[in-house]
Amino acid sequence: MARIAYVNGRYVSIDTPAVAIEDRGYQFADGIYEVCKVVRGRFCDLERHLDRLERSLDAMGMPMPMSRRALALVMEETWRRNALPDAVIYLQVSRGTAPRNHAFGASMRPSLVVTVRAAKFPSGAELEKGVGVISLPDERWANCHIKSISLLPNILAKQQAAKAGCREAWLLDEQGRVTEGSSSNAWIVDGEGRLVTRPLGREILGGITRSVVIELAKRDGIEVVERAFTLEEAKAAREAFLTSTTSLVLPVTAIDGTPVANGHPGSVTRRLAELYAEAEGMATAA
Ligand code: PMP
16 A cells, blocks of 8 residues: 655655755755654654654744644544554654745745654564664764754764664763764663663753653652763663664663673663553563
8 A cells, every 4th residue: 555645735645746845854954853653553652742843843943834733633644544553653844945045034834744654663582682782973963852854963873883783873972971872862770770861951852752761660669860871881781771762662782792781681671661562552572
């Protein structure tokens, strides 16, 4: 079945050329996006995703392309037309279309694209074994809390990770501390069994999975410390993992080729993966 996309008021086949050449998203990466998942027909954490979308738009000085309610309906309808019970919904808002010029006018009409694809969550084997990450300097801009479509440093970092046979690149600030992954948040479990992840700020994207996992951990009696950690700390940690909407809670068992602890997923990570899978209505990972 052909995949269907929503583009500025129309439902079209995904391969239809439907975006203007002078769309500022295409010309300048002047836009933001959101990614959320649908599990067994249920949109996961939709309100949190829409909250973050509004925050990103606000930070860019862009209006909502339509009301929140209408946006949710468009997402649902695009999902329905693709007939995929487990799906990933991608929503992109650009500032709009205008003759190419860096500066933009005050009354631009944002352009909205919604696409849907089959969800490809980590396999049971990946969750069992964990994944490797490499470290790279964080070469991104100073506003990483905005979910901008301008992802050049992220994709180049991910490509290097893939070339090294790794799942993700953990990015390092100038002090050698991990900010986050190229498309996920980074976590360790310290020697006292505390969960450690970088605090919210301009250096990271506030992951929706991150916020859900913090709540689940606290409810389960696991202490959470939001502070930056160094690459050395991560390599010496008891456990490490990454989180994102599509990677879920994924154990990291090697960093730059160094095994984390005994090289197997740890018990806190497994527990959180299980709690997260339950909370999102997915079959448990185990
Ligand atoms: N950081 C970055 C840079 C990301 O691209 C993502 C994935 N969108 C995340 C963190 C994780 O965010 P979420 O849990 O909302 O998917």
